[in-house]
Amino acid sequence: MKNSDFAELIVSLARRMYMCGSETRLIIQTTERVASAYGCQATVIVSPGSVGVKLVFPVSDEREYREEYTTFGRIDRVGINMHNLVFYTRLCQDAEKGLITADELMEKLEHIPQFSYNRLFMVAAVGIATAAFSVINGGDMDASMTALVAGTITMACKLLMQKFHLFDMFIFTTCGFISTIISFWVGTGIFHLSEYNLAVAMVVSLLLLVPGFPFITGILDLFKGYTSVGATRLINSIMLVASVCLGIMTAFSILPIDKW
Template identity: 20%
Template sequence: MENCARCRRPVAAQPEGQARGEGASVLLNREQRAYVQRVYDGPLCEACLQEIQKAVQPVTVRDLSNFLLDYATTLMGAGVHTSRVVRNVNRIAGSFGYETEMTIFQRHITLHILQNQDDSVRRTSLRAIPAAAFNFEIISNLSTLSWQAHDNRLTLYELREQFNAIVTRPRISRWWVLGLVSLANAAFCRLFGGDFWAMGLVCVATFVGFLIRQEMSLRRINHLAVFIVSAFVASMIASLGVWASLGDTPQTALGTSVLFLIPGVPLINSIIDLLEGYVLIGISRAVNALTLIICISLGLSATLLILGTYAL
């Protein structure tokens, strides 16, 4: 008695050919057999074979276009520069014998997809890019997936399966992130010449500020408000050093306490896009990043107003 390689239920002993999808009960076509051979190395039960027969179908332009839009919008939401999205989508489409043209804006992607051999098979669709937190792991894994599609000629069903597995992977625990960001900003304070008092203050200020940012983001509060409030709270805590003149460099603590909020990755992406000719989206990203920096300054200037000082 062996177990089914897919659902782990016991499966009755079958003639040799069954594992390759040649069983008498369920007839699989060539693409489906290739899929079974590539993915499973044991016998499969009849129910699973039927599911595979239903799911692994010749690709239609509609399914492919929907998948590519999911792929592209997820990638854009994960914080990648535009040319990588265009290349990866083209690569996957090419492995199915299609070519694509894309228009990418800050909030939307328009994808035009066209079969190489028959230009009457084409489709144009538009999809909004969902607001998502940056996720470099998704970028890395989805790029690998696009090469696998290219090299192994994966079926759309497999692509979907792997795509879903990639996007549902858990993030690094938020408490780890909180602790590491606090240490990072303290180290950053040191790079600006802060002493140990300043580093300690910045560590506490960042801890509280970032915690507030996490909590407010979870409650889906407007992200500009989140930035103003976290910058204000973090700088208020750091300003205790100026007020009580702790150590020799309280000003440095005040100045670096808000730097954990600086949107570094959007700034880098915006300039890469500008340099690679995606000028519109480059400018949109720069404007977004600038807006966030203005919010940080507003939060900080509120603290300075309360302290009654301009010196930083």
Template identity: 30%
Template structure:
């Protein structure tokens, strides 16, 4: 029985670690871990979450076992989160036992979209915002180019595992520098829209949304940590934009 409890504890901890690392909200992490433990025959499952780690305790036949895991940020990936949820559901329905669940969990890989497809869609989305803001075709084209190149820079820095704030600041600088050429050379009917629209890809919407959700659902510490991280990323983006304004002498430009 002790060996089963140890295996189940490791299964639950790994599932929670994967959910945490790939951007799931705290209530979902705690709920999935508890459901998986109960489905595997545990009498009680307690979970404690922090910004970079988790602790899980399982109780069965009055025997308590606790394990802790570090949770480094692996980037937002809803496919990995969904796969863990499917394993949880199959455990609850009796389709899997804890050993088969462990095997399926080990096979989960956070697949990502083709990088050039992401670059194209980011450029298109930012350019679409510029069009909605009243920009003409020249503004649309400049926004597309600036945001697409900025996304390439962001991907390259991310692949080298630099600090996210350095990544956001550098990406904002490059993107704004390119988009500022529309103002310098007066390209399009409203070149200021290019500068405003091209950096929208750097808005940390997911961490900020999760922070509010965590606070509303009682995970105050996690919510504060995510809000602070989202705010720091926003600050880094602003620093990159301001740096371009200083280099090009555009502090008087109204975005």
């Protein structure tokens, strides 16, 4: 493999891990260890919108000087995909152990199956989880059924809008509005919930919109010294929460209630 191709391999690996939602330290340590396993020194820089890699290749019989390559990769869209992240980590471990060559590593990265969760399964799982949270918070069976319906419909709407790659803040605002409206209408029009049970159903149906994973990784990055990436992730999480609040307030403006 050419040195330039190897540099593209390292930056592609770092970029893929970033887009799966990996924390910054894991990206840097993993890619630098892989480069070291193949006999070159790597310096990896992760920023909110891109990944940069500088590789220094040692002196060889073919040349009397150290060759250096610097390349960057743009981050298009950051999501959460633990399946692919685990796959990348295992590939890197195999590379460190000498089980695969650099060419084999590149081939495996290019042909990795893009695993995605079944949408119907995700909708059903979120609906059941929402109903379970209602029970945990003291809601009765009718409140749990209300939360089940609201959570299921909200998750379905969220996945539908994500399919068309709509703006994240618009998606969260819309889902906050839909969840509040549906939980109120179902809770009052069908199950005639008490004030407490209605509040429980309305609150738990919004839990699926909490950006917990980006918030946690943002805090981890801040504590580990990666201020720019950590601050960006935290700001994005806060903006998503604010978008949900905007959707809730918009729903309250047309509902005959002003609080949970």
